[in-house]
Amino acid sequence: MNSFGTALRLTLFGESHGPQVGIVIDGIPAGTPLSEEDLLPDLARRRGGSSIGSTPRTEQDRPAIVSGLLNGRTTGAPVTLLFANSNLRPQDYDALRNHCRPSHADMTAAAKYGGYNDPRGGGMFSGRMTVALVAAGAIAKKLLPGITFTTRLTEIGGTADPDRFDELLADLRRRGDSAGGIVEVAAQGVTRGTGEPFFDSVESVAAHLLFAIPGIKGVEFGAGFAAARRTGSTNNDRIADAAGHTFTNNDGGINGGIANGNDIILRVAFKPTPSIALPQETFDARTGQPSPLVIQGRHDACIALRGAVVAEAALALALADLSLRRG
């Protein structure tokens, strides 16, 4: 089901090459100031048209708010955002119909939906859907006035030195290849007690949303996988004061699934863009033989660049949902 959330509920719809992508956001308290302009800064971060590593496909990416808003304030009714899809070039994808792209959803979508799925541009499996998630995330942040988000791209293709990122991306473009990347999101100011025990831990709800984002294959909180390689005596976060602040933050601001008042820190792993210009090989179902594959069009050299704000939106949505539930 294309819905998520308990107190703040998202319903996502649309396809990469359909007329519109949209999202219904239910649960926004009435009276929240909102305008389409409020959503543009995060949408611009996602669009990344100017970045050397991102695809130059430039959607207008301007949301139309078609419900739930009156005189600049939310009304308590669901807020619906629509994004027109423009710049569609379905011919880019014609060659792909009969042999699936490696590490894409082409084959799983066809299997799941008996071939009735919309294959154009990946259909509803496209990264295009995240435009709606980012806009929803911008709204979620308005519901979290005391929280500051800091998001960084910490690695591209294994390189952690930001000074080298542009050079790496230019090289990937030249070679027709792509690279993965790691994004870190920190949320400062999360109220202690946010989150639910067991199934709706902060980690569970945030990871549920994060793993919905195309290309994310790993999520860790605090020290994450590094904690697995430590001892308890070095990993435990010593408590510093009555407010629960700790001297270290290996738990990433979460104990027992509940925010402890320290910064919530997470990192996500984006795999390399599977669409690359380099010649590949796939399987041709018509001939029953291997077949060469060249993917046309221009694609992100590293989806983590544009994905950073998407991951941030996911955390904001998780925290807003949990915060709006009763404590």
Add this chain to the structure above:
Amino acid sequence: MNSFGTALRLTLFGESHGPQVGIVIDGIPAGTPLSEEDLLPDLARRRGGSSIGSTPRTEQDRPAIVSGLLNGRTTGAPVTLLFANSNLRPQDYDALRNHCRPSHADMTAAAKYGGYNDPRGGGMFSGRMTVALVAAGAIAKKLLPGITFTTRLTEIGGTADPDRFDELLADLRRRGDSAGGIVEVAAQGVTRGTGEPFFDSVESVAAHLLFAIPGIKGVEFGAGFAAARRTGSTNNDRIADAAGHTFTNNDGGINGGIANGNDIILRVAFKPTPSIALPQETFDARTGQPSPLVIQGRHDACIALRGAVVAEAALALALADLSLRRG
């Protein structure tokens, strides 16, 4: 909320030191053969009483099935499992009431519930709750007859050589310390097409359950964080046949959130047991001063040992829930 699942729905209840821990499992097809004995092998794997790295607290861990079963078959009504809590030693925890244990949920639980939470043994934040999850997972596997699970503890405290695990654990015990660990779970035979687009991807549903397990701070699928350090040309999984098998499995058997027919592979990071025998320091809310802390009782040197079968149960529950939904 202590419920999870759409077609297979779990409702968890109980506390570490209450009379019982239990789980209601709804959605099991009528006519499924089931007995309490079926659940014992996985429960024995979780109990780990004989392992050098696990706590010797030995619950009876024998489930009573109190609803939904007649003449050895499920009836279509919810199946409820109850586990009696025995071997309770509340005095172990008396010293902890006024100064919280580092990296435990003591402080977040007290903050969230205004001090009304049950602090005994961690209450509902205790690893004790996972006894019910493991039993539910054993039932989930009965609903997935074609799937084989293979689960391994791949690292303890940064060491990946299994020959050294016993030695490491003995050393941790001697020093009164603990270590984290990494568990890998593979599921072979998952039907291609299992999983839902976007919010209910296989990764999202599995990670939601996995991050509910106390101590898990990282989850990755396929190549995971390693994929983020690669190029697309090396990470893409070339398709080998019409069934969608691939020559490599960096995507961990999932594309676009949907199972692609290859093995589903995931790894989870367990942090070190926060309860250690070594003296620690915490904050005493009564005095407003730092305060020494010694945690009594015996605790797991590495919760990943007992956690392995819990992670496997989480994946089984996620796959059963997704499989029982209509395709």
Add this chain to the structure above:
Amino acid sequence: MNSFGTALRLTLFGESHGPQVGIVIDGIPAGTPLSEEDLLPDLARRRGGSSIGSTPRTEQDRPAIVSGLLNGRTTGAPVTLLFANSNLRPQDYDALRNHCRPSHADMTAAAKYGGYNDPRGGGMFSGRMTVALVAAGAIAKKLLPGITFTTRLTEIGGTADPDRFDELLADLRRRGDSAGGIVEVAAQGVTRGTGEPFFDSVESVAAHLLFAIPGIKGVEFGAGFAAARRTGSTNNDRIADAAGHTFTNNDGGINGGIANGNDIILRVAFKPTPSIALPQETFDARTGQPSPLVIQGRHDACIALRGAVVAEAALALALADLSLRRG
């Protein structure tokens, strides 16, 4: 929350005088033939522009399907329908801002949303929202190929003789008054076993949807309230054959919440349209005094006329949701 359903999930959005009313329908099996034209017959039944008892406000009521459809078949992605709102005359409602209409949602909406609600035409509390429900119901019927729906307006204002309905409605129009009505919906061919025990009985799911429809104040199944006035020996439905057919159908085709293979029969009570042309009295919050009220515009003399197909849609949606769940 403006969502409903488990296997077939509806998300409703929009307001009477906003740009659009819409609905997202998730869970439609891929490959279902669908066109906008398929939805027009039921929408025409709801529009009722030609009927003597219905408002002449004529929306275009033509849905645009903006997602989930490709080449005349559903794709497995959510299907989204948009209806443009035209013929808006907000000036009709200007007089109402400061004194609420009796038996309308004006006052409860303002109370619930702190005055931020959209008051124009009742906002999201308007009967206009049911245009989306009727279209969704038409889709639901496509998922229930063996089921025939028969819906009748059985009473208007206490009169059960259909020959007198036109006369009654003309008289109500003349007097500027309105009347309530009773609608009966029968579904023939519902598979025995449809429905869930206890909370998701056929009655529960259908009534949940029916009571969402503006103006419905009563729902009964089978003999309903009449059964409460009988003895068991006269009310029990004697079983006639191995398929569960019964000689009478006082249970309305449902036992223990589960369809028994006989016709499902329900009746709903629509209250009289609260908007009447006759002068009324209300309370003026500015003066703290009673105040005369004249409601401008034209309104349905009896909403049960247009409501009949809405009630039918609700039953179709309930049955489709229950049928798509696993048995």
Add this chain to the structure above:
Amino acid sequence: MNSFGTALRLTLFGESHGPQVGIVIDGIPAGTPLSEEDLLPDLARRRGGSSIGSTPRTEQDRPAIVSGLLNGRTTGAPVTLLFANSNLRPQDYDALRNHCRPSHADMTAAAKYGGYNDPRGGGMFSGRMTVALVAAGAIAKKLLPGITFTTRLTEIGGTADPDRFDELLADLRRRGDSAGGIVEVAAQGVTRGTGEPFFDSVESVAAHLLFAIPGIKGVEFGAGFAAARRTGSTNNDRIADAAGHTFTNNDGGINGGIANGNDIILRVAFKPTPSIALPQETFDARTGQPSPLVIQGRHDACIALRGAVVAEAALALALADLSLRRG
């Protein structure tokens, strides 16, 4: 699914003749005073052992609270209630295995679950399950401190004169027959604004729960079906003051699905107990012939007597769920 509720979530389990019936109640705010004794008055009202019209089967009906409670206060964890089933006489039901009781769930349950259902005493379709609902309702009332419930049995078998009820019931017992009844529940003091628009109207949520109760075949709010027989000019509730009080209450305290501050009033129709001592006829699946049926055991002459407090519990649970959601 045997779960219901959003902010106050119920999960029901057990069968009439299994060892236990129980319910998990999630969402109760931590710190709510609670004891098993608190639940006894409503349970006594349901038991009705002393009433002339109710079955003398006397369960102990004393709940054991096995989770979520510490030192007389809820902890924030789910509260689980268990009721032991005693006084089981399965031999009463032996004769029913091969020919189904008219107007019971015997046949639908067998059809739905492929014969694997628990037939003893109706299994999970038994009125026995309502013992848990009544106890949950008693807890719900504790969460609604300003609300007073008034519940009356207004009709038995068509007779509205309470002075004649005992006589009627005695006569039904003598004749081995049963009768239906009508129960009215009023809730005074419901906060204006309680309820959600459209799908989660007060009527929708309450009716969903009410129609889950075995034997209820009709639900109406305010004037209900009588309103359908009136004109708008006589049915509209004129507003009397700024708080929204009205001179009449034909809307039963609800406009647009939202509580308007007046009393919430509903009536439910219970059908006659289908188990009667009079000889009946059914169909014998083994012989393919009609077959006489005599139902052994003692049964309620009118389930509305014991059902009254169950209906009240359903309304309390609906209001508590809606009240705990954010406004």
